[in-house]
Amino acid sequence: MKSITINGSKRESVGKKATKALRNAGQVPCVLYGGDQPIHFAADEIAFKDLVYTPDVHTVEIDLKDGGKFNAVLQDIQFHPVTDAILHIDFYQIFEDKEITMEIPVHTKGVARGVRNGGVLRFNLRRMRVKGLPGNLPDFIEADITPLKIGNKLYVTALKSDDYKIMHPDNTVVCQVRTSRNVVALEDEEEEGEETPADEVPATEVDQKENE
Template sequence: MKSLTINASQRESVGKKATKALRNAGQVPCVIYGGDTIIHFAAPEIAFKNLVYTPDVHTVVIALDNGTTVNAILQDIQFHPVTDKILHIDFIEIFDDKPITMEIPFKTVGNSRGVRNGGVLRYNLRRIKVKGLASKLPDVLEGDISELKIGNKLYVTNLASDDFTILHPDNTVVCMVKTSRTAVDEDEDDEETEGAAEGAEAPAAEA
C-alpha cells in the first residue's frame, strides 16, 4: 500500500484557545490513538491534500519535530459545515504485527459481455471494508467482469484473498449488469455466435 509522509509539530497545549489559535494560523489539530500514549500534533492544512482529497488510500508516516516518526492510518476527519475547511483529524497508529481495518477502493477490469449487449453496469459498493496487515493490503481491489451477462452479479466473495479478510457478508453484491431498453437478448446472441463458429468449422464443398 502507498505511504505518504506528513511533517508535523507535537502539541503541548490542547485546550480550546490553543486549538483556535492553530486553526487561525492555517494548522490542523490532530490526534494519534492506538499506541502506548495519545499523541497530539498539528500540521499545515495543505499537508493533508494528497491524503484527504483523493480516492486513493494510504498509510501515513507522521514525522514529528522531536525526531520521532509514527506509522498511522486516517481514522476520522471533521470539516467545517460551511467552508469545508479541515477542523480536526484522528489517526490510528499501526504496527507491523497487528491487523488494521480499512476501506479499499474497488474497480472493475475486463469488458463485460452484458454491457457489450446493451446492459448497464451498476455499482453497489465503491469501497470494500477489509482487515489485514498494512503490508498485505492492496491499493485497490479489482474485480473481473468479463463474464458478467445481463442480470449477473459480482459478489465480495469474488474478491477474496489470503492476504486479508473481507468484512462484508458473503452475499454482498459489489456490482451487477442490469438490463436496459437497448439490451440484446443474450440467448439469441449465443445462437448467433455458435452458428458463426459452426459455419467456420464446416468443410468446404467439393467441386
C-alpha cells in the same frame, strides 16, 4: 500500500484557545491514538491534500519534529459545515505485526458482456472493508467484470484473497449488470441448450434471490 508523509509538531496546549490559534495559522489539530497514550500534534492543512482529497487510500508516516516517526492510518476527520475546511483529524497508529481494518476501493477490469449488449453496470459497493496486516493490504481491489451478463451480479466471494479477510457477508453484491431500454439479445450458439449444475456456477453468476 502507498504511504504519505505528514510533517508536523507536537502540541503543547490542547485547549480551545490554542486550537483556534492553530486553525487561524492554517494548521490542523490532530490526535494519534493506538500507542501507549494519545499524541496531540498539528500540521499544515496543505499537507493533508493528497491524503484527504483523493479516492485512493494510503497509510501515513507521521514525522513529528523532536517527537519521532509513527506509522498510522486516518481514522476520523471533521470538516467545517460551511467552508469544508479541515477542522480536526484522528489517526490510529499501526504496527507491521498487527492486523488493521481498512476500506479499500474497488477498481473494475474489462467491459462486462452485458454492458456490450446494452445493459448498464451498477455499483453497490465501491469500497470493501477488509482486515489484514498493513503490508498485505493493496492500494485497490481489482474486480474482473468481463464475464457478467445482463442480470448477473458480482459477489464479494469472487474477490477473496489469501492476503486479507473481507469483512462483508458472502451475499454482499459488489456490482451488477441491469437491463436498459437498449438491450441487444446476443447469445453464443454454443451456449444454447447447455445447462450448468447450480453448484458449479461461478460466484459472478449466482443470483441469490433469497438474499435480495
